[in-house]
Amino acid sequence: MDQHETRKKRPSAEREAVCPEARISRSTTLRDDVEILDITNYIPFFLSSINNALSRGASAVYRDRFGIGITEWRTVSMLAIEPEITAARICEVVNLDKAAASRALATLDEMGYLGSVTSEKDPRKRTWWLNDKGYELHATIIRIALAREEALIQGVDPQDLEAAIRAMRIMMKNVKTV
Structure with missing residues (x-):
């Protein structure tokens, strides 16, 4: 046959x-x-391909210049958005798995970018925030991240971009049911 x-x-x-x-x-x-x-x-192909290419490129730039990868950057970014949060909250918002978030937090902590406090109720849980050095890192990387975003959307009509963002927000809600 x-x-x-x-x-x-x-x-x-x-x-x-x-x-x-x-x-x-x-x-x-x-x-x-x-x-x-x-x-x-096929929308999942585009979303995955674009994300993979962006993540690989960002990770290479951030590792070369700052010694961190995309997972650490996402963690830093989340801690700038919501200071004093747990690893679980980072996972929830940024869609990281718990192991990746824990590794990122450990790396950033070892590099001296974070502050933390252990929960009195559960010694396994910690609340994390960026210290001054962490905010300096964030301020530097965010400029690179925004420039990369600008290059990504170059040539896209603003109305098309608004429609794409609206559609992606709906897909973010829908992904929970997929």
Whole structure:
């Protein structure tokens, strides 16, 4: 049997049941009667690809210049937005897993950018904030981050950008149900 014949083909009726209003999703196409992703129209592909490229680039710049990566920058940024918060709060807002947030906090603490206090109720929990050195780091990196954002959106019509931001806010809410 040919390797292509071993692929499971989705019958037309099953495809229609998945997306009855369009017969086939706008983000899929048929090739040899097999439904495949059309990544030129698949929103998760764009979101993931853009995020991965931005994160890799930012991490390289921040590691080279400041000795921290993107996870540490996100942590610093969150601590500037909401001082005196727990690792759990950072995870909640920035969508980091607990281990990554803990590593970032430990790294930043070792580098002398943070202050913290241990909870009296639970010695495993700490409240974190940026110290003066941490705010200096934030002030330097935020200029780079904003310049990178400006380069990213260069050429995008302001109305299109507003619509994209509105759509991404809705997707952020919806992602909890996916």
